[in-house]
Amino acid sequence: MNLWRHLLLRLSTTALTLLCLLVLCLGLLHLAPGGPFDTEKLAPPEVQAALAARYRLDQPFVIQVRDYLVAALRGDLGPSFQYPDYSVQELIAHAAPITLSLGGLAALLAIALAIPIACGLSATRWGSRLASAGGLIALALPKFVLAPLLILLFAVTLAWLPAGGFDWTRPQSFVLPVLSLALPQFALLLRALNENLRAALLSAPVIAAQARGYSKRRVIWRHALPLAIAQSLSFLGPILIALLTGSAVIEQVFAIPGLGRYLVQAALNRDYTLLIGAVLTVAVIVALINLFIDALQYWLDPRVRG
Amino acid sequence: MAVSICAATPRILERGNGPEPDSLDPHRAQGLSAHQIIRDLFEGLVRDDANGNLVPAVAERYEISADRLSYSFHLRADARFSDGSALDARDFVYSFARALDPLTTAPYAAVLAPIAGAEARMRGDSDAPLGVRAVSPQLLEIRLSTPRSDFLRRLALPIAMPVQRSGIAAHGTGFTRAGRLHGNGAYRLIEWTPQSTLLIERNPHYRNASAVAIERVRFHVTEDAAHELKRYAAGELHLTESLPPGQATRLSAQYPGEIVITPAFASFFFGFNLRHPALRDSAQLRQALSLSIDRDILVRYITGNGESAAFEIVPKLAGESGARLRSADWSADARHRQAQKLYAEAGYGPSKPLQIELRYNTSLVNRRLALAIASMWEQVLGVDTRLRNEEWKVFVQNRRAGVVTQVFRAGWFADYADPLNFLEPFTSGNALNASGFASEAFDAELALAARTDGVARTRALESAEQILLDSYVVIPLFHYTAKHLVKPTVCGFRAHPLDHHPSEFMRFCEASAQ
Numbered sequence: 001m002n003l004w005r006h007l008l009l010r011l012s013t014t015a016l017t018l019l020c021l022l023v024l025c026l027g028l029l030h031l032a033p034g035g036p037f038d039t040e041k042l043a044p045p046e047v048q049a050a051l052a053a054r055y056r057l058d059q060p061f062v063i064q065v066r067d068y069l070v071a072a073l074r075g076d077l078g079p080s081f082q083y084p085d086y087s088v089q090e091l092i093a094h095a096a097p098i099t100l101s102l103g104g105l106a107a108l109l110a111i112a113l114a115i116p117i118a119c120g121l122s123a124t125r126w127g128s129r130l131a132s133a134g135g136l137i138a139l140a141l142p143k144f145v146l147a148p149l150l151i152l153l154f155a156v157t158l159a160w161l162p163a164g165g166f167d168w169t170r171p172q173s174f175v176l177p178v179l180s181l182a183l184p185q186f187a188l189l190l191r192a193l194n195e196n197l198r199a200a201l202l203s204a205p206v207i208a209a210q211a212r213g214y215s216k217r218r219v220i221w222r223h224a225l226p227l228a229i230a231q232s233l234s235f236l237g238p239i240l241i242a243l244l245t246g247s248a249v250i251e252q253v254f255a256i257p258g259l260g261r262y263l264v265q266a267a268l269n270r271d272y273t274l275l276i277g278a279v280l281t282v283a284v285i286v287a288l289i290n291l292f293i294d295a296l297q298y299w300l301d302p303r304v305r306g
Numbered sequence: 307m308a309v310s311i312c313a314a315t316p317r318i319l320e321r322g323n324g325p326e327p328d329s330l331d332p333h334r335a336q337g338l339s340a341h342q343i344i345r346d347l348f349e350g351l352v353r354d355d356a357n358g359n360l361v362p363a364v365a366e367r368y369e370i371s372a373d374r375l376s377y378s379f380h381l382r383a384d385a386r387f388s389d390g391s392a393l394d395a396r397d398f399v400y401s402f403a404r405a406l407d408p409l410t411t412a413p414y415a416a417v418l419a420p421i422a423g424a425e426a427r428m429r430g431d432s433d434a435p436l437g438v439r440a441v442s443p444q445l446l447e448i449r450l451s452t453p454r455s456d457f458l459r460r461l462a463l464p465i466a467m468p469v470q471r472s473g474i475a476a477h478g479t480g481f482t483r484a485g486r487l488h489g490n491g492a493y494r495l496i497e498w499t500p501q502s503t504l505l506i507e508r509n510p511h512y513r514n515a516s517a518v519a520i521e522r523v524r525f526h527v528t529e530d531a532a533h534e535l536k537r538y539a540a541g542e543l544h545l546t547e548s549l550p551p552g553q554a555t556r557l558s559a560q561y562p563g564e565i566v567i568t569p570a571f572a573s574f575f576f577g578f579n580l581r582h583p584a585l586r587d588s589a590q591l592r593q594a595l596s597l598s599i600d601r602d603i604l605v606r607y608i609t610g611n612g613e614s615a616a617f618e619i620v621p622k623l624a625g626e627s628g629a630r631l632r633s634a635d636w637s638a639d640a641r642h643r644q645a646q647k648l649y650a651e652a653g654y655g656p657s658k659p660l661q662i663e664l665r666y667n668t669s670l671v672n673r674r675l676a677l678a679i680a681s682m683w684e685q686v687l688g689v690d691t692r693l694r695n696e697e698w699k700v701f702v703q704n705r706r707a708g709v710v711t712q713v714f715r716a717g718w719f720a721d722y723a724d725p726l727n728f729l730e731p732f733t734s735g736n737a738l739n740a741s742g743f744a745s746e747a748f749d750a751e752l753a754l755a756a757r758t759d760g761v762a763r764t765r766a767l768e769s770a771e772q773i774l775l776d777s778y779v780v781i782p783l784f785h786y787t788a789k790h791l792v793k794p795t796v797c798g799f800r801a802h803p804l805d806h807h808p809s810e811f812m813r814f815c816e817a818s819a820q
Contacts, residue, residue, distance in 0.1 A: 034699025039336060041721075042706065042737045044416050046408040046429055054411065084411075085329050085482045086500060094500055148536070155540040163540040164533060165526060166502055255527060255537075257501030265326075265501075270699050 003298055010294060014287040019069075021283050025276050026065055036081040036270040055081060055273070068276070077280075078273040082265070088277035091262060096281060098166060099251075099258035103243035105174060106181035110239065113186050118193035118228075119220050122201070131194040138187035147180040147253040164255040177254045181247055185239045192235040196228035203227060237293040244289065245282045318505075319520045319796065319809060322528040322537070322547040326501050330482040332464035332489075333405040333412040338719070338805075339547070341464050343525055345808050346506055347489035348467040351379050351398070351446070352458055356800045356811040358723060360458060364393065364468070364490065364513075365446070374453040374759075379446040386511035387470050388487075388494035395440035401468040402438045402448075403427065414465040417721070420454040453757045459722040492518045492810035501527055506809075519798075519813030535791070544796050545807075549789040551671045552610030557791065564791050567612040568801035571621055572719040572786035573728070574613075576664070576679075578779055579711040580742045584660070591652035591660065592778035595713070596631070597645035598686035599679055600638055605784050608674045612789065616782035619718075620725040620771055621803075629771035631782070642686050649687045656688055663692045666715035667701040675783070676715070705740045716740065716780065723803050725767045726755060732774055743779040 037043065037051055052058045055078070056067055071078060077088035121127035154176060155163035167173045200206055201224050209223040248260035259278055266275035327340035332348050335341060345353075353363040362368065365379035385393040405412045406427040418424050422437030437449030450457060460466065470488045473481040481487060487495045492514070493506035504525040508518050526543060528534035531550040535557075537543050549557060549565070558565050580586045601615035617634035633641050654660045664680060666672040673695060680691035696704065705714050720727045731738035733749050751770035755763050774780070788805035797815040799807060 034697065034701075034703045036699075038699045038703045038706070039413070040702060041336070041413065043411070043413040044408075044428055047411050047413065047415060050408040051411050079479070082328055083326065083500065084334060084479055085331065091500055148533075151533075151536050151540075156536055159540060163537045163542055165537070165542070252530070253533060255502070255529070255533065257499065257527075261501055268698070 003295065006298060007291065007295065010291055014291070017287070018280060018283055021279065022069065022072075022276065023065055025279050026061070026068065026272070029270070029272050029275065030061060032270070034270055036272060038270070055079075072280070077277040080271055080274045082269040082271040082274065088273045091274060092259070092277050092281050095257055095259045095262050095278075098256060099260065100244055100285075102174065102177055102181060102250075102256070102258065103240075103245070105178045106185065107240055107243045109178060109182040110186035110189055110243075113182075114189035114193055115225070115229075118190055118197055119225060122194050122197040122224075123216055123220060128194055128198055131190055135187040135191035135194070138183055139191070141184070143180055143184060143247060143249045144253065146183060147176070147250055150176050150180055151253070164253070166254070166256045166258075177250055177256055180250050180253075181243055185243055188235060188239060189232070192232045193228055196231040197224055199231070200224040200227040233293065233297055237289060240289045240293075241286050245285055317521050319523040319545075319812065319814075320543045321523060321525050321545055321809070322534045322543045323504075323525040324527075324547040325529050326527045327504070327525075330487060330495065330498070331479070332467040332469065333401070333410055333414075334479075335464055336413045339527075342807070343504060343506070344464045344467070344489075345491065345806060346493045346523065346810065347487065347491045347495060348464065348469075349489075349491045350463070350467045351381075351461050353462050354802070354804070354806055356798070356802070356808075358802045358804065358806070360462060363462075364398075368458075375450050377448045377450075377457070378441075379448070381444045381446060382513055383444060384513050385490060386513070387490050388509045388511055389470075390511050391470070391472075391488070392443075393468060393490050394443035395446040396443065397468045397471065398446050399438050399440050400471050402466070403436060404469065404474075405465050406436070407432065412465060414463065414721075417460045417463055417465050420450045420452065420457055420460070422449045422451045424451075455756060455759050455763055456722065456724045456726050459724050463721060492808065493523065496522075503527070514810075518810050520809055523809045538791050544793045545799065546791045549611055549791065552608070554611045554789065561791060563794060565789070566792050566799060566801070567787050567789045569614065569621060569803070570719070570786045570788040570805055571723050571803040572717065573616055573619055573621060574715075574717045574783050574786060575616070575619065576781040576783065577705075577714050577716045577741045578781075579708050579714065579740070580779065581708050582712050584662075585712060588652040589778050590648040591654070594645040594648040594652065594687060595662075595683060595689070596778055596781040597633055597641045597648070599682050599781060599783070601783055603682075604675060604678060608678055609671060609784060612787045613784040614787075616784045618771065619774060619780065619782055620728045620767075621785040629768045629775055631775050645686055654687070654689075659688045659690050661690045661692070663694055663712045664715075665694045665696065665701065665704070665711055665713070667698045668695045672715055706737070708740060708742055711740070714740065717786075719786070720804060725771070726752065729755075729767065729770055729774065732779070741779045743774070743777065745773055745777065748773045748777075 037048055056064055075089065079087050080091060083091065118131060121131040151163045154161045161175050162173050165173060206219060206223045209219050245259065248264045250256070251258045251261040252264065259282060262274060263278045266278055323342055324339040325337060327335065327343055328337045329335040329340055330344060330347065332344050335344055349363045351363060351365040352360055355361045364381055364385050366382045367380050369378045381395055387393050402418060402421070404410050406415055406418055406424050408428060408430050415428050419428065423434045424436065426434030427436055439447045441447050468490060473486055473488055477486050484495045484497050492509060492512045494509040496507050497505040505522065507522045508515060512518065528537070528547055531548045534543065534546050534548065535550055538546050554565065554567060578585045578592050585592060605613040605615050617631040618629055620628065622628050633644065664676050666676050676693050680693060683689035683691055704710055718728055718731070729752055730736065732743050733739065733752055734744040748770050751766045751773065755766035755770065758766065792799045795814055796812055798812040800811065
């Protein structure tokens with residue numbers, strides 16, 4: 001199967017997945033108790049009727065799905081229920097770049113730290129154990145504990161960095177969220193690389209390189225590492241997905257207006273249009289990352305092509 | 307790297323403001339956080355001053371007819387929107403009509419219902435004559451269908467604020483964006499980053515612009531009080547929207563002179579669903595459940611932010627008298643003895659304990675309160691309480707439907723400082739009457755209070771509240787407080803019963819601005 005045919009097949013299954021996701025989301029939202037207009041101080045009945053008509057909630061479910069789909073294909077995700085001054089695509093256009101930037105930086109940081117540390121520590125048995133144990137500890141530390149600890153240390157006690165908020169013009173506002181996002185993923189990657197490096201060091205090509213008298217550093221970086229990275233690719237997909245789709249916890253803790261925060265807010269507020277818009281955006285990001293990893297594996301691994 | 311706002315004389319007031327404002331359209335906004343900003347961007351015919359007293363605003367004076375059905379507002383000749391365009395009586399006629407149009411989907415439209423023709427307009431009859439008329443550009447007349455003693459108070463709410471017709475015609479619902487939104491308040495919108503910050507600056511066309519001391523104000527979305535506190539501690543906020551529960555004592559020691567706690571015109575109570583047979587049929591049982599709760603323990607050990615124990619629904623100002631639960635001055639022992647007696651009279655006891663469900667919306671404080679109250683009921687009466695927490699939307703839906711609820715958490719933050727606003731939700735058939743309480747005597751007293759003034763009104767309100775309390779439809783538990791941390795560099799932050807704090811009244815203190 002050639003690459004283009006492979007990608008086309010993946011794209012068509014992705015489109016079908018998105019359609020199923022849309023129907024599922026709309027269905028679940030309609031089944032969930034509590035509606036978008038259930039508020040403490042109830043609006044007059046005529047206002048409720050006008051709201052239902054505006055958001056087409058007075059239409060049968062099938063018509064709602066059809067209308068949403070037609071509008072979505074035109075790029076119109078409708079007005080937000082909770083924030084009626086904004087359309088959903090405006091809110092997502094605002095949130096997605098923030099989430100993608102923070103996630104991208106966190107991914108780069110996790111990779112940039114994991115590779116040299118894994119290479120440095122995997123050379124010895126104790127180093128390898130240290131990498132494994134350190135990774136486990138970092139992995140076990142929940143984000144909702146790590147992030148407030150970082151805030152207490154760097155924002156409240158040392159006053160070096162802001163405690164929250166996000167501002168494109170203030171790079172320091174990126175630091176703590178990126179660190180909090182990157183650390184657990186760095187730990188995952190470190191453990192995976194460490195194990196795969198150890199396995200690679202025992203593989204025939206690496207032993208052959210050692211036998212040629214190359215330095216330990218060269219053996220690890222030139223011969224073992226590429227093998228370990230290829231083996232770790234299956235970890236990279238979930239890591240990128242976890243980082244690029246936004247962490248509701250981190251965005252909530254640091255008051256970052258990203259996709260994760262919108263997902264939580266929209267679910268709590270029963271903001272149907274915003275929730276579906278955010279879910280579809282996340283689904284598209286996940287699909288694109290999976291396509292990228294697929295293509296990478298297809299290119300790197302001849303067994304996939306077969 | 308310096309991130310502290312105290313590093314130099316600050317020019318921007320950094321305010322924690324709670325959740326993201328749902329809208330900046332004064333007719334469509336519903337949340338308290340949105341209203342706080344809207345009061346900086348818009349101004350109605352009348353408004354609250356810094357202390358909560360009603361004062362003329364766009365109207366420099368007004369007259370009320372002898373039959374109290376007609377209000378004549380004389381508007382200021384210098385009233386302007388923030389783009390410099392004139393604001394006159396015709397803008398108010400347009401704005402009232404827009405607020406009442408169901409297509410605007412204004413959640414607070416019913417506030418304007420006393421205006422003649424308003425109810426027909428709210429039903430969608432756009433041809434119905436509305437009792438709002440521009441007699442001249444500077445004279446606005448409003449006619450009511452029946453006298454309403456709280457009508458002027460209602461006119462201070464965002465729903466009665468003027469919007470610019472040309473902006474709405476050009477941009478529709480998007481007229482609230484920075485660069486398009488032209489209000490008539492002390493500030494104008496510069497930047498709105500959803501879920502993050504909102505920046506406003508002094509409006510040069512405001513009628514009182516020279517008295518506005520702070521040039522720029524930035525509102526921060528702060529949904530979590532604990533995180534807001536960290537940002538305050540890190541020097542990123544000048545004032546917080548709230549405090550985390552139960553930390554007032556610690557924070558008073560940590561930030562002496564910076565913590566501001568004032569009684570709020572708001573109450574927390576539990577309601578009984580009178581559609582439930584056991585609760586409907588026995589006032590003794592409801593009274594016993596109310597008597598067995600020690601409110602002092604709740605406010606001292608659970609809420610812990612200066613709240614006061616409540617024995618009434620309408621909060622009373624210091625020294626003010628009025629309706630109260632008749633057991634308010636009893637000792638705890640006397641209350642418990644009476645509770646046990648009534649519980650037995652209602653047919654319950656150790657061999658036949660009451661089994662009841664207490665439902666509340668998910669929150670740490672609500673859970674602790676529910677646990678404490680279930681424990682008090684168990685200790686004093688032997689009641690077997692099932693606690694049930696629900697997500698807010700589900701809870702509100704269930705509470706309103708009144709099908710599955712038995713005892714439920716409730717509360718009320720007044721829209722305007724008037725006891726009527728607290729008591730009207732308990733009138734027969736009111737959509738907010740989650741208990742299903744219906745009393746002709748209560749309704750009659752409230753109707754009297756709504757159309758009279760002075761002593762007769764006060765008496766009617768007291769009588770209505772006493773009827774409600776004697777019926778044991780609700781268990782008043784405590785009155786909320788407004789609680790904030792305010793940096794010493796900020797002056798002019800005053801106690802306000804509704805927790806309204808327009809930035810216009812604040813300033814940076816010269817002496818301590820370092």
